[in-house]
Amino acid sequence: MLRTDLNDALKQALRARDARTAATLRLILAALKDRDIAARSEGNSDGISDDQIRQMLQKMVRQSREASKTYADAGRDDLAEKEEQEIKVLQRFLPRQLDEAETREAVDRTIEELGADSVKDMGTVMNRLRTDFAGQMDFAKASKVAKQRLT
Template sequence: MDMRTRISAALKEAMKQKDTDRLSTLRLINAAIKDRDIASRGEGEDDMVGDAEVLQILGKMVKQRQESARAYEEGGRLELAEKERAEIAVIEQFLPRQLSDEETARAVDAAIEETGASSIRDMGRVMGVLKSKYTGQMDFGAVGPTVKARLS
Protein backbone atom coordinates (compact mmCIF):
# COMPACT_ATOMS: atom_id res chain seq x y z
CA MET A 1 0.00 0.00 0.00
CA ASP A 2 1.48 3.36 -0.99
CA MET A 3 1.83 6.28 1.41
CA ARG A 4 -1.10 8.27 0.05
CA THR A 5 -3.44 5.31 0.48
CA ARG A 6 -2.23 4.72 4.04
CA ILE A 7 -2.72 8.37 4.94
CA SER A 8 -6.18 8.49 3.36
CA ALA A 9 -7.22 5.34 5.21
CA ALA A 10 -5.96 6.78 8.50
CA LEU A 11 -7.83 10.02 7.78
CA LYS A 12 -11.10 8.15 7.22
CA GLU A 13 -10.56 6.11 10.37
CA ALA A 14 -9.89 9.27 12.42
CA MET A 15 -13.13 10.75 11.07
CA LYS A 16 -15.09 7.66 12.07
CA GLN A 17 -13.57 7.66 15.56
CA LYS A 18 -14.05 11.43 15.90
CA ASP A 19 -10.40 11.80 16.92
CA THR A 20 -10.06 15.53 16.24
CA ASP A 21 -6.36 15.88 17.14
CA ARG A 22 -5.30 13.01 14.89
CA LEU A 23 -7.66 14.20 12.15
CA SER A 24 -6.20 17.72 12.10
CA THR A 25 -2.65 16.36 11.85
CA LEU A 26 -3.61 14.01 9.01
CA ARG A 27 -5.24 16.92 7.19
CA LEU A 28 -2.01 18.89 7.58
CA ILE A 29 -0.10 15.97 6.05
CA ASN A 30 -2.52 15.81 3.12
CA ALA A 31 -2.24 19.56 2.59
CA ALA A 32 1.57 19.40 2.53
CA ILE A 33 1.48 16.57 -0.02
CA LYS A 34 -1.00 18.46 -2.22
CA ASP A 35 1.19 21.58 -2.00
CA ARG A 36 4.14 19.54 -3.28
CA ASP A 37 1.95 18.11 -6.08
CA ILE A 38 1.02 21.64 -7.15
CA ALA A 39 4.64 22.80 -6.99
CA SER A 40 5.80 19.86 -9.11
CA ARG A 41 3.11 20.63 -11.71
CA GLY A 42 4.47 24.16 -11.89
CA GLU A 43 7.87 22.69 -12.72
CA GLY A 44 6.41 20.80 -15.66
CA GLU A 45 6.03 17.39 -14.04
CA ASP A 46 2.66 15.73 -14.63
CA ASP A 47 2.82 12.99 -12.00
CA MET A 48 1.95 13.29 -8.35
CA VAL A 49 4.83 13.04 -5.93
CA GLY A 50 5.95 9.51 -5.06
CA ASP A 51 6.46 7.74 -1.76
CA ALA A 52 10.07 8.92 -1.45
CA GLU A 53 8.99 12.55 -1.65
CA VAL A 54 6.11 11.91 0.78
CA LEU A 55 8.68 10.51 3.23
CA GLN A 56 10.77 13.66 2.79
CA ILE A 57 7.70 15.81 3.47
CA LEU A 58 6.89 13.82 6.62
CA GLY A 59 10.48 14.00 7.82
CA LYS A 60 10.48 17.76 7.33
CA MET A 61 7.19 18.06 9.21
CA VAL A 62 8.61 16.11 12.16
CA LYS A 63 11.72 18.29 12.25
CA GLN A 64 9.61 21.48 12.17
CA ARG A 65 7.48 20.26 15.05
CA GLN A 66 10.51 19.26 17.10
CA GLU A 67 11.93 22.75 16.71
CA SER A 68 8.57 24.31 17.61
CA ALA A 69 8.20 22.11 20.68
CA ARG A 70 11.68 23.09 21.84
CA ALA A 71 10.87 26.79 21.34
CA TYR A 72 7.57 26.45 23.20
CA GLU A 73 9.32 24.74 26.11
CA GLU A 74 11.91 27.50 26.31
CA GLY A 75 9.08 30.03 26.31
CA GLY A 76 7.23 28.22 29.09
CA ARG A 77 4.31 27.17 26.86
CA LEU A 78 4.24 23.51 27.83
CA GLU A 79 0.69 22.87 26.54
CA LEU A 80 1.71 23.97 23.04
CA ALA A 81 4.89 21.88 23.22
CA GLU A 82 2.78 18.87 24.16
CA LYS A 83 0.47 19.49 21.18
CA GLU A 84 3.50 19.55 18.85
CA ARG A 85 4.73 16.25 20.33
CA ALA A 86 1.30 14.69 19.77
CA GLU A 87 1.47 15.75 16.11
CA ILE A 88 4.97 14.23 15.85
CA ALA A 89 3.59 10.92 17.16
CA VAL A 90 0.90 10.87 14.47
CA ILE A 91 3.33 11.76 11.67
CA GLU A 92 5.92 9.20 12.80
CA GLN A 93 3.36 6.41 12.37
CA PHE A 94 3.89 6.78 8.61
CA LEU A 95 7.67 6.98 8.72
CA PRO A 96 9.89 3.92 8.66
CA ARG A 97 11.76 2.99 11.82
CA GLN A 98 14.69 5.31 12.51
CA LEU A 99 18.11 3.69 12.29
CA SER A 100 20.12 3.39 15.47
CA ASP A 101 23.52 5.10 15.76
CA GLU A 102 25.24 1.79 15.06
CA GLU A 103 23.08 1.07 12.00
CA THR A 104 23.65 4.61 10.73
CA ALA A 105 27.42 4.21 11.08
CA ARG A 106 27.29 0.94 9.11
CA ALA A 107 25.15 2.60 6.42
CA VAL A 108 27.66 5.47 6.12
CA ASP A 109 30.56 3.02 5.82
CA ALA A 110 28.69 1.01 3.17
CA ALA A 111 27.86 4.16 1.18
CA ILE A 112 31.49 5.30 1.29
CA GLU A 113 32.62 1.89 0.10
CA GLU A 114 29.93 1.74 -2.61
CA THR A 115 30.87 5.13 -4.06
CA GLY A 116 34.60 4.63 -3.65
CA ALA A 117 34.75 7.96 -1.83
CA SER A 118 38.19 8.93 -0.63
CA SER A 119 38.06 12.65 0.10
CA ILE A 120 35.71 15.36 1.28
CA ARG A 121 34.97 16.19 -2.39
CA ASP A 122 33.08 12.89 -2.63
CA MET A 123 30.71 13.80 0.21
CA GLY A 124 27.87 14.73 -2.16
CA ARG A 125 27.93 11.31 -3.83
CA VAL A 126 27.92 9.54 -0.45
CA MET A 127 25.01 11.65 0.81
CA GLY A 128 23.15 10.97 -2.45
CA VAL A 129 23.46 7.22 -1.94
CA LEU A 130 22.34 7.52 1.69
CA LYS A 131 19.33 9.65 0.72
CA SER A 132 18.28 7.22 -2.00
CA LYS A 133 18.39 4.25 0.36
CA TYR A 134 17.48 5.67 3.76
CA THR A 135 15.01 8.50 3.20
CA GLY A 136 12.92 8.87 6.33
CA GLN A 137 15.11 6.49 8.32
CA MET A 138 17.88 8.86 9.35
CA ASP A 139 18.42 12.54 10.06
CA PHE A 140 20.69 13.68 7.25
CA GLY A 141 21.57 16.86 9.12
CA ALA A 142 23.13 14.72 11.83
CA VAL A 143 24.67 12.24 9.38
CA GLY A 144 26.48 14.94 7.37
CA PRO A 145 29.15 15.61 10.01
CA THR A 146 29.72 11.85 10.41
CA VAL A 147 30.30 11.45 6.67
CA LYS A 148 32.57 14.51 6.68
CA ALA A 149 34.62 13.11 9.57
CA ARG A 150 35.03 9.73 7.83
CA LEU A 151 36.19 11.36 4.60
CA SER A 152 38.62 13.79 6.23
Template sequence: MSMRTRVNDALKQAMRDKAKMRLSTLRLICAAIKDQDIAVRGEGPDSGVGDADVLAILSKMTKQRQESARAYEEGGRIDLAERERQEIEIIEEFLPKQLGEDEIAKAVRSAVEKTGATSIRDMGKVMAELKGKYTGQMDFGKVGPLVKDRLCTG
Protein backbone atom coordinates in the same frame (compact mmCIF):
# COMPACT_ATOMS: atom_id res chain seq x y z
CA MET B 1 0.09 0.36 -0.44
CA SER B 2 1.40 3.84 -1.23
CA MET B 3 2.11 6.39 1.46
CA ARG B 4 -0.61 8.66 0.10
CA THR B 5 -3.15 5.83 0.37
CA ARG B 6 -2.07 5.02 3.93
CA VAL B 7 -2.51 8.66 4.97
CA ASN B 8 -5.91 8.92 3.27
CA ASP B 9 -7.12 5.69 4.88
CA ALA B 10 -5.97 6.92 8.30
CA LEU B 11 -7.75 10.24 7.65
CA LYS B 12 -11.03 8.47 6.88
CA GLN B 13 -10.67 6.31 9.99
CA ALA B 14 -9.98 9.37 12.15
CA MET B 15 -13.18 10.95 10.78
CA ARG B 16 -15.15 7.82 11.70
CA ASP B 17 -13.57 7.72 15.16
CA LYS B 18 -14.13 11.46 15.69
CA ALA B 19 -10.51 11.78 16.82
CA LYS B 20 -10.06 15.55 16.55
CA MET B 21 -6.32 15.78 17.21
CA ARG B 22 -5.49 12.91 14.87
CA LEU B 23 -7.83 14.25 12.19
CA SER B 24 -6.29 17.71 12.40
CA THR B 25 -2.74 16.35 12.03
CA LEU B 26 -3.67 14.04 9.15
CA ARG B 27 -5.31 16.96 7.35
CA LEU B 28 -2.06 18.92 7.73
CA ILE B 29 -0.17 16.01 6.18
CA CYS B 30 -2.64 15.82 3.26
CA ALA B 31 -2.36 19.58 2.73
CA ALA B 32 1.45 19.39 2.64
CA ILE B 33 1.30 16.56 0.09
CA LYS B 34 -1.16 18.52 -2.09
CA ASP B 35 1.05 21.62 -1.87
CA GLN B 36 3.97 19.56 -3.15
CA ASP B 37 1.76 18.11 -5.91
CA ILE B 38 0.93 21.63 -7.03
CA ALA B 39 4.59 22.64 -6.92
CA VAL B 40 5.62 19.84 -9.30
CA ARG B 41 2.51 19.97 -11.50
CA GLY B 42 4.28 21.70 -14.40
CA GLU B 43 6.93 19.00 -14.71
CA GLY B 44 4.85 16.67 -16.87
CA PRO B 45 1.55 14.83 -17.14
CA ASP B 46 2.52 12.12 -14.67
CA SER B 47 4.22 14.45 -12.24
CA GLY B 48 3.22 14.19 -8.63
CA VAL B 49 4.78 13.25 -5.38
CA GLY B 50 5.85 9.67 -4.87
CA ASP B 51 6.49 7.77 -1.67
CA ALA B 52 10.04 9.15 -1.32
CA ASP B 53 8.67 12.70 -1.57
CA VAL B 54 5.97 11.94 1.01
CA LEU B 55 8.64 10.55 3.37
CA ALA B 56 10.66 13.74 2.92
CA ILE B 57 7.56 15.85 3.65
CA LEU B 58 6.82 13.83 6.80
CA SER B 59 10.44 14.08 7.97
CA LYS B 60 10.37 17.83 7.47
CA MET B 61 7.07 18.13 9.36
CA THR B 62 8.50 16.11 12.26
CA LYS B 63 11.61 18.27 12.42
CA GLN B 64 9.53 21.48 12.38
CA ARG B 65 7.41 20.23 15.25
CA GLN B 66 10.45 19.21 17.29
CA GLU B 67 11.85 22.73 16.91
CA SER B 68 8.47 24.25 17.81
CA ALA B 69 8.15 22.04 20.90
CA ARG B 70 11.60 23.16 22.05
CA ALA B 71 10.71 26.81 21.51
CA TYR B 72 7.40 26.42 23.38
CA GLU B 73 9.17 24.77 26.31
CA GLU B 74 11.71 27.56 26.48
CA GLY B 75 8.84 30.05 26.45
CA GLY B 76 7.05 28.24 29.25
CA ARG B 77 4.16 27.04 27.06
CA ILE B 78 4.15 23.37 28.06
CA ASP B 79 0.60 22.87 26.74
CA LEU B 80 1.63 23.88 23.22
CA ALA B 81 4.83 21.82 23.43
CA GLU B 82 2.75 18.77 24.37
CA ARG B 83 0.44 19.34 21.38
CA GLU B 84 3.47 19.44 19.06
CA ARG B 85 4.71 16.14 20.54
CA GLN B 86 1.31 14.53 19.97
CA GLU B 87 1.47 15.63 16.32
CA ILE B 88 4.98 14.17 16.04
CA GLU B 89 3.69 10.79 17.29
CA ILE B 90 0.95 10.78 14.66
CA ILE B 91 3.32 11.77 11.84
CA GLU B 92 5.92 9.19 12.90
CA GLU B 93 3.36 6.40 12.44
CA PHE B 94 3.90 6.79 8.71
CA LEU B 95 7.69 7.00 8.82
CA PRO B 96 9.88 3.91 8.68
CA LYS B 97 11.75 2.89 11.83
CA GLN B 98 14.67 5.21 12.50
CA LEU B 99 18.11 3.62 12.27
CA GLY B 100 20.29 3.40 15.36
CA GLU B 101 23.78 4.88 15.59
CA ASP B 102 25.49 1.58 14.70
CA GLU B 103 23.19 1.07 11.70
CA ILE B 104 23.84 4.63 10.53
CA ALA B 105 27.61 4.16 10.80
CA LYS B 106 27.35 0.91 8.83
CA ALA B 107 25.19 2.63 6.16
CA VAL B 108 27.74 5.47 5.85
CA ARG B 109 30.62 2.98 5.44
CA SER B 110 28.64 1.06 2.84
CA ALA B 111 27.73 4.21 0.90
CA VAL B 112 31.35 5.42 0.90
CA GLU B 113 32.54 2.05 -0.42
CA LYS B 114 29.77 1.79 -3.01
CA THR B 115 30.38 5.27 -4.44
CA GLY B 116 34.15 4.92 -4.28
CA ALA B 117 34.38 8.22 -2.41
CA THR B 118 37.90 9.16 -1.38
CA SER B 119 37.75 12.85 -0.47
CA ILE B 120 35.40 15.50 0.83
CA ARG B 121 34.63 16.41 -2.79
CA ASP B 122 32.72 13.14 -3.07
CA MET B 123 30.43 13.97 -0.15
CA GLY B 124 27.52 14.81 -2.49
CA LYS B 125 27.70 11.36 -4.08
CA VAL B 126 27.67 9.65 -0.70
CA MET B 127 24.78 11.76 0.59
CA ALA B 128 22.79 11.09 -2.60
CA GLU B 129 23.34 7.35 -2.13
CA LEU B 130 22.19 7.54 1.49
CA LYS B 131 19.15 9.66 0.65
CA GLY B 132 18.15 7.27 -2.11
CA LYS B 133 18.30 4.30 0.20
CA TYR B 134 17.43 5.62 3.66
CA THR B 135 14.98 8.51 3.21
CA GLY B 136 12.90 8.84 6.35
CA GLN B 137 15.10 6.46 8.31
CA MET B 138 17.84 8.87 9.36
CA ASP B 139 18.33 12.56 10.04
CA PHE B 140 20.59 13.73 7.22
CA GLY B 141 21.51 16.87 9.17
CA LYS B 142 23.22 14.61 11.69
CA VAL B 143 24.55 12.16 9.10
CA GLY B 144 26.38 14.87 7.12
CA PRO B 145 29.10 15.38 9.74
CA LEU B 146 29.56 11.59 10.02
CA VAL B 147 30.11 11.35 6.26
CA LYS B 148 32.49 14.31 6.39
CA ASP B 149 34.52 12.70 9.20
CA ARG B 150 34.63 9.40 7.34
CA LEU B 151 35.89 11.06 4.16
CA CYS B 152 38.45 13.27 5.95
CA THR B 153 39.92 10.46 8.05
CA GLY B 154 39.54 7.73 5.47
Protein backbone atom coordinates in the same frame (compact mmCIF):
# COMPACT_ATOMS: atom_id res chain seq x y z
CA MET C 1 -0.50 3.87 -1.83
CA LEU C 2 0.45 6.43 0.80
CA ARG C 3 -2.21 8.90 -0.29
CA THR C 4 -4.94 6.31 0.31
CA ASP C 5 -3.43 5.37 3.69
CA LEU C 6 -3.58 9.01 4.79
CA ASN C 7 -7.25 9.35 3.78
CA ASP C 8 -8.15 6.06 5.48
CA ALA C 9 -6.34 7.13 8.66
CA LEU C 10 -8.31 10.40 8.67
CA LYS C 11 -11.60 8.52 8.38
CA GLN C 12 -10.55 6.20 11.19
CA ALA C 13 -9.52 9.12 13.42
CA LEU C 14 -12.83 10.84 12.79
CA ARG C 15 -14.75 7.67 13.66
CA ALA C 16 -12.69 7.29 16.84
CA ARG C 17 -13.26 10.99 17.66
CA ASP C 18 -9.50 11.48 17.95
CA ALA C 19 -9.36 15.23 17.39
CA ARG C 20 -5.56 15.61 17.61
CA THR C 21 -4.87 12.87 15.04
CA ALA C 22 -7.63 14.13 12.75
CA ALA C 23 -6.26 17.69 12.89
CA THR C 24 -2.75 16.49 12.06
CA LEU C 25 -4.00 14.35 9.18
CA ARG C 26 -6.02 17.27 7.82
CA LEU C 27 -2.85 19.37 7.96
CA ILE C 28 -0.96 16.68 6.03
CA LEU C 29 -3.70 16.33 3.42
CA ALA C 30 -3.89 20.12 2.96
CA ALA C 31 -0.13 20.28 2.36
CA LEU C 32 -0.44 17.33 -0.02
CA LYS C 33 -3.21 19.04 -1.95
CA ASP C 34 -1.07 22.20 -2.27
CA ARG C 35 1.83 20.15 -3.63
CA ASP C 36 -0.50 18.30 -6.03
CA ILE C 37 -1.79 21.60 -7.41
CA ALA C 38 1.77 22.84 -7.90
CA ALA C 39 2.68 19.57 -9.64
CA ARG C 40 -0.32 19.84 -11.96
CA SER C 41 0.73 23.34 -13.00
CA GLU C 42 4.06 21.81 -14.00
CA GLY C 43 2.32 19.20 -16.16
CA ASN C 44 2.14 16.27 -13.73
CA SER C 45 -1.58 15.42 -13.75
CA ASP C 46 -1.26 12.62 -11.16
CA GLY C 47 0.10 14.88 -8.42
CA ILE C 48 3.21 14.06 -6.42
CA SER C 49 4.63 10.57 -5.96
CA ASP C 50 4.82 8.53 -2.75
CA ASP C 51 8.53 9.39 -2.45
CA GLN C 52 7.71 13.07 -2.63
CA ILE C 53 4.96 12.60 -0.05
CA ARG C 54 7.50 10.93 2.26
CA GLN C 55 9.89 13.84 1.76
CA MET C 56 7.08 16.25 2.63
CA LEU C 57 6.30 14.24 5.78
CA GLN C 58 9.96 14.20 6.79
CA LYS C 59 10.10 17.96 6.39
CA MET C 60 6.99 18.30 8.53
CA VAL C 61 8.60 16.10 11.23
CA ARG C 62 11.73 18.30 11.22
CA GLN C 63 9.60 21.44 11.50
CA SER C 64 7.58 19.96 14.37
CA ARG C 65 10.75 18.92 16.21
CA GLU C 66 12.14 22.45 15.89
CA ALA C 67 8.84 23.94 17.06
CA SER C 68 8.66 21.51 19.99
CA LYS C 69 12.16 22.45 21.09
CA THR C 70 11.38 26.15 20.78
CA TYR C 71 8.18 25.77 22.80
CA ALA C 72 9.93 23.69 25.47
CA ASP C 73 12.72 26.28 25.76
CA ALA C 74 10.10 28.99 26.18
CA GLY C 75 8.37 27.04 28.94
CA ARG C 76 5.30 26.24 26.84
CA ASP C 77 5.15 22.53 27.60
CA ASP C 78 1.54 22.29 26.42
CA LEU C 79 2.47 23.41 22.90
CA ALA C 80 5.62 21.28 22.92
CA GLU C 81 3.50 18.23 23.78
CA LYS C 82 1.10 19.06 20.94
CA GLU C 83 4.03 19.10 18.49
CA GLU C 84 5.30 15.78 19.86
CA GLN C 85 1.88 14.22 19.31
CA GLU C 86 1.90 15.51 15.72
CA ILE C 87 5.33 13.94 15.20
CA LYS C 88 3.96 10.56 16.32
CA VAL C 89 1.14 10.80 13.77
CA LEU C 90 3.53 11.84 11.00
CA GLN C 91 5.95 9.02 11.76
CA ARG C 92 3.21 6.41 11.31
CA PHE C 93 3.49 7.03 7.56
CA LEU C 94 7.29 7.05 7.33
CA PRO C 95 9.73 4.14 7.25
CA ARG C 96 11.54 3.41 10.51
CA GLN C 97 14.36 5.89 11.05
CA LEU C 98 17.86 4.62 11.75
CA ASP C 99 19.14 5.43 15.22
CA GLU C 100 22.57 7.00 15.82
CA ALA C 101 24.44 3.70 16.02
CA GLU C 102 22.82 2.40 12.83
CA THR C 103 23.55 5.69 11.08
CA ARG C 104 27.23 5.52 12.07
CA GLU C 105 27.41 1.91 10.91
CA ALA C 106 25.80 2.79 7.56
CA VAL C 107 28.18 5.72 7.06
CA ASP C 108 31.23 3.59 7.93
CA ARG C 109 30.09 0.81 5.61
CA THR C 110 29.46 3.26 2.75
CA ILE C 111 32.86 4.92 3.22
CA GLU C 112 34.52 1.50 3.15
CA GLU C 113 32.57 0.35 0.06
CA LEU C 114 33.46 3.50 -1.85
CA GLY C 115 37.05 3.58 -0.66
CA ALA C 116 36.57 7.18 0.43
CA ASP C 117 39.54 8.58 2.32
CA SER C 118 39.22 12.37 2.38
CA VAL C 119 36.71 15.17 2.69
CA LYS C 120 36.84 15.48 -1.10
CA ASP C 121 34.84 12.23 -1.23
CA MET C 122 32.09 13.63 1.00
CA GLY C 123 29.70 14.33 -1.90
CA THR C 124 30.04 10.80 -3.24
CA VAL C 125 29.43 9.28 0.19
CA MET C 126 26.36 11.44 0.86
CA ASN C 127 24.90 10.72 -2.59
CA ARG C 128 25.21 6.98 -1.98
CA LEU C 129 23.63 7.32 1.47
CA ARG C 130 20.73 9.34 0.03
CA THR C 131 20.17 6.64 -2.58
CA ASP C 132 20.48 3.65 -0.23
CA PHE C 133 18.69 5.11 2.80
CA ALA C 134 16.10 7.49 1.37
CA GLY C 135 13.52 8.23 4.02
CA GLN C 136 15.31 6.24 6.71
CA MET C 137 18.12 8.51 7.81
CA ASP C 138 18.63 12.03 9.12
CA PHE C 139 21.14 13.18 6.53
CA ALA C 140 22.26 16.19 8.57
CA LYS C 141 23.47 13.81 11.28
CA ALA C 142 24.91 11.43 8.68
CA SER C 143 26.82 14.31 7.13
CA LYS C 144 28.40 15.19 10.47
CA VAL C 145 29.42 11.56 11.04
CA ALA C 146 30.84 11.26 7.51
CA LYS C 147 32.80 14.48 7.92
CA GLN C 148 34.30 13.23 11.21
CA ARG C 149 35.29 9.93 9.60
CA LEU C 150 36.81 11.55 6.52
CA THR C 151 38.93 14.16 8.32
